[in-house]
Amino acid sequence: MSLSEIRCQPLTVASFAPFGDVLECAGFPDKMINGGMCGRYHDRARLDFGDARGGISLFQARPRSLPYTLDLLERHPEGSQAFIPMSEHGFLVTVAPDMDGKPGQPQAFLSTPGQGINFHRGMWHGVLTPLHLPGLFAVVDRIGETPNLEEFFLDPPYVVVS
Amino acid sequence: MSLSEIRCQPLTVASFAPFGDVLECAGFPDKMINGGMCGRYHDRARLDFGDARGGISLFQARPRSLPYTLDLLERHPEGSQAFIPMSEHGFLVTVAPDMDGKPGQPQAFLSTPGQGINFHRGMWHGVLTPLHLPGLFAVVDRIGETPNLEEFFLDPPYVVVS
Numbered sequence: 001m002s003l004s005e006i007r008c009q010p011l012t013v014a015s016f017a018p019f020g021d022v023l024e025c026a027g028f029p030d031k032m033i034n035g036g037m038c039g040r041y042h043d044r045a046r047l048d049f050g051d052a053r054g055g056i057s058l059f060q061a062r063p064r065s066l067p068y069t070l071d072l073l074e075r076h077p078e079g080s081q082a083f084i085p086m087s088e089h090g091f092l093v094t095v096a097p098d099m100d101g102k103p104g105q106p107q108a109f110l111s112t113p114g115q116g117i118n119f120h121r122g123m124w125h126g127v128l129t130p131l132h133l134p135g136l137f138a139v140v141d142r143i144g145e146t147p148n149l150e151e152f153f154l155d156p157p158y159v160v161v162s
Numbered sequence: 163m164s165l166s167e168i169r170c171q172p173l174t175v176a177s178f179a180p181f182g183d184v185l186e187c188a189g190f191p192d193k194m195i196n197g198g199m200c201g202r203y204h205d206r207a208r209l210d211f212g213d214a215r216g217g218i219s220l221f222q223a224r225p226r227s228l229p230y231t232l233d234l235l236e237r238h239p240e241g242s243q244a245f246i247p248m249s250e251h252g253f254l255v256t257v258a259p260d261m262d263g264k265p266g267q268p269q270a271f272l273s274t275p276g277q278g279i280n281f282h283r284g285m286w287h288g289v290l291t292p293l294h295l296p297g298l299f300a301v302v303d304r305i306g307e308t309p310n311l312e313e314f315f316l317d318p319p320y321v322v323v324s
Contacts, residue, residue, distance in 0.1 A: 038223040
């Protein structure tokens with residue numbers, strides 16, 4: 001049986017809006033600071049940690065490659081989750097809309113250098129998939145004692161192609 | 163008149179501890195996730211936004227070079243401020259202890275690729291000083307209506323050397 005293919009689309013504010021925020025320096029900064037030496041693009045992520053707090057963690061992930069087999073989606077019902085690459089490489093972002101508590105048709109995005117993302121609370125998404133070393137990301141998400149994790153295995157899986 | 167020189171020291175958890183947190187993947191991760199493909203270094207920053215909320219902004223700063231004239235320090239009395247480089251370059255970090263409401267003897271740190279920092283609430287520090295293009299950082303700080311800014315001009319300035 002041949003698996004269904006998902007073709008990567010560019011990561012843009014508009015295309016990603018149903019799932020979360022794109023963190024990038026597009027257009028003019030909201031404010032110039034430091035005597036004109038620095039532009040501030042202000043408050044670009046819709047953070048939501050419910051009744052808990054947010055924190056900064058670091059994720060060191062092993063790079064993958066395309067075509068990529070997408071067999072697992074997850075979501076965090078209690079909080080948003082932002083991924084900020086600490087390198088100048090794009091990475092693969094997989095998501096799906098919710099359909100009555102299960103993921104619908106998955107979509108795949110390829111980011112460009114200088115872009116981070118913030119998954120809105122409860123959005124279905126694949127695990128962190130850098131395509132290059134070092135696979136290092138800062139993650140801003142909910143810090144709490146609950147698992148805050150729901151997983152859904154895709155059977156059959158999809159294949160993400162460039 | 164010759165200006166006082168400040169020599170850069172390496173940015174380490176121990177040396178930076180009086181001023182804030184170093185965000186880096188040192189040692190073993192706190193947890194392996196995603197089927198062993200990703201290490202999570204959990205909750206590495208002491209965030210403090212008082213009675214307001216935190217947010218993610220992007221800073222695009224013009225690179226500087228050494229020797230660097232340090233003539234201004236600032237602090238944010240109402241919140242911590244984290245800087246996460248979205249590139250694989252070290253950057254210059256300047257700080258000073260507080261001495262009765264004014265900055266004491268400044269210190270300078272040079273980060274290495276893969277390191278971010280979080281200034282603790284109220285700590286004196288210099289403005290964002292990347293040393294390389296693209297000078298792009300994600301910043302996690304307090305989002306609020308107050309200025310949350312105190313500045314102190316150093317007269318005479320210091321010169322930061324490598």
